[in-house]
Amino acid sequence: MAVKRDYYEVLGVARQCSPEDLKRAFRKIAMDSHPDRNPDDAVASARFKEASEAYAVLSDPGRRRSYDMFGHATVEPGGGPGVDFSDMPFADIFDTFFGGGFSGRGRRERSNRGDDLRYDLTITFEEAFTGVEKQVDIARLATCDRCNGSGAEPGTGEDTCPGCRGSGQVRRQAQSIFGQVVTTATCPTCRGAGRLLQNPCQDCRGQGRLQKPKRLAVKIPAGVDTGAQIRISGEGESGLRGGQPGDLYVVLRVKAHPHLARHEQDMVYELRVNMVQAALGDRIQIPTLEGLVEIAIPGGTQNGQSFRLAGRGMPDVRGGRRGDQYVVVQIVIPKDLNPEQKALLRKVGGLTGRPEKVAKGFFEKLRDAISLD
Ligand SMILES: [Zn+2]
Ligand SMILES: [Zn+2]
Numbered sequence: 257m258a259v260k261r262d263y264y265e266v267l268g269v270a271r272q273c274s275p276e277d278l279k280r281a282f283r284k285i286a287m288d289s290h291p292d293r294n295p296d297d298a299v300a301s302a303r304f305k306e307a308s309e310a311y312a313v314l315s316d317p318g319r320r321r322s323y324d325m326f327g328h329a330t331v332e333p334g335g336g337p338g339v340d341f342s343d344m345p346f347a348d349i350f351d352t353f354f355g356g357g358f359s360g361r362g363r364r365e366r367s368n369r370g371d372d373l374r375y376d377l378t379i380t381f382e383e384a385f386t387g388v389e390k391q392v393d394i395a396r397l398a399t400c401d402r403c404n405g406s407g408a409e410p411g412t413g414e415d416t417c418p419g420c421r422g423s424g425q426v427r428r429q430a431q432s433i434f435g436q437v438v439t440t441a442t443c444p445t446c447r448g449a450g451r452l453l454q455n456p457c458q459d460c461r462g463q464g465r466l467q468k469p470k471r472l473a474v475k476i477p478a479g480v481d482t483g484a485q486i487r488i489s490g491e492g493e494s495g496l497r498g499g500q501p502g503d504l505y506v507v508l509r510v511k512a513h514p515h516l517a518r519h520e521q522d523m524v525y526e527l528r529v530n531m532v533q534a535a536l537g538d539r540i541q542i543p544t545l546e547g548l549v550e551i552a553i554p555g556g557t558q559n560g561q562s563f564r565l566a567g568r569g570m571p572d573v574r575g576g577r578r579g580d581q582y583v584v585v586q587i588v589i590p591k592d593l594n595p596e597q598k599a600l601l602r603k604v605g606g607l608t609g610r611p612e613k614v615a616k617g618f619f620e621k622l623r624d625a626i627s628l629d
Contacts, residue, residue, distance in 0.1 A: 264314070266307055267310050269281045278311065291304060305432065309437075368495045368497065369499050369502060370493035371492055372492045372504070372505060373394060373493060373505065374507055375507070377392060377508055378509045379508060379511070381511055381512065384478070384480050384510040384570070385545050390474045391471055393470070394504065395467060398467075398470065398494050402459040405495075405498045406497060407456060408454070408457060409453075412455035416452075417449070417450055417451055417452050423450060424449060424450040426440070426443045427440050463497070464497040465493070465496065472491060478571040479573040480573055481518065482509050484508045485507050488504040515543045520579065522569045522580050522582060523545060523581040524584060525584070527540065527586065528586045528587075531590070533553060534553070534557045537553055537554045540553060545569070549565070551563065553585065559586065560585065563582070563585075564580050565581040568580060569581055
């Protein structure tokens with residue numbers, strides 16, 4: 257039998273490290289060397305197996321204590337009450353670290369949990385601004401009425417599974433590079449339930465659930481943006497034979513506003529003015545989320561200058577303060593002047609053959625020559 261490396265050494269942690277340190281160390285090795293990520297790499301695969309065995313032992317407080325006292329001699333790798341990671345696909349390992357509460361028991365319940373559903377919903381910009389309640393029709397697996405979700409034909413029951421004698425798990429012995437390894441796996445006969453139906457329900461064929469459409473009212477808060485998700489707990493698919501239902505995620509897409517661009521909670525409006533309006537100032541009606549509002553552009557406004565309308569932006573989904581609206585001025589230079597207009601412009605000056613300096617008297621001359629129309 258091959259000499260085993262010390263479990264702490266395998267994970268690269270100190271003997272007195274915390275469970276969090278262990279988890280972090282194992283996660284890093286799993287990320288780097290999981291066989292799903294390193295197909296056909298025997299070295300990575302061996303390293304992963306070694307690390308998962310070490311983690312399975314050290315992550316269980318009881319087994320860690322006996323390993324600390326007696327070393328490899330007393331610790332049965334893979335088996336025992338700990339979770340065996342070495343057979344787990346990479347995605348499940350990932351879930352273990354980032355998903356909610358995980359335990360050997362939780363995993364079995366989880367396999368009966370209904371799937372989460374995604375529903376894509378497009379709303380108008382106005383609806384995002386005010387908030388709205390929407391009816392959505394979802395097709396999903398719902399609890400079967402005939403058997404009440406049990407999957408058993410009414411009047412019949414269940415027998416203990418002969419494959420696993422009710423435990424839902426079977427133990428497998430396998431030869432590995434470390435010698436004999438015992439792993440536990442979900443019982444293939446009952447798929448972990450531990451029981452078998454005597455007589456499956458006729459309507460749902462023993463699944464306990466059926467495809468059924470359902471109409472739901474979804475409350476969308478004011479201020480949402482594209483990509484926002486609303487989770488409706490328990491409105492996903494029903495669980496298998498009485499398992500927990502999944503959740504429904506409504507994923508929002510907000511149509512663009514015809515005149516205003518959105519940046520987080522702020523709205524931006526590009527105001528195009530002609531050079532006379534910019535030079536002399538003007539009062540102009542502009543669109544906002546609440547309709548037209550008149551603003552005053554002061555004389556001497558420059559291209560790209562912006563004005564802020566406080567509190568005219570989108571509401572905060574979490575109830576904070578509203579955003580603002582910015583008005584960015586874009587000065588449009590005329591392209592098709594008639595000879596008379598050209599003559600007038602020449603009169604106010606300009607064709608100097610030099611870069612522009614801010615010359616006193618320029619705007620006064622302009623005002624005399626051209627009047628606003
Ligand atoms: Zn049924
Ligand atoms: Zn079984």
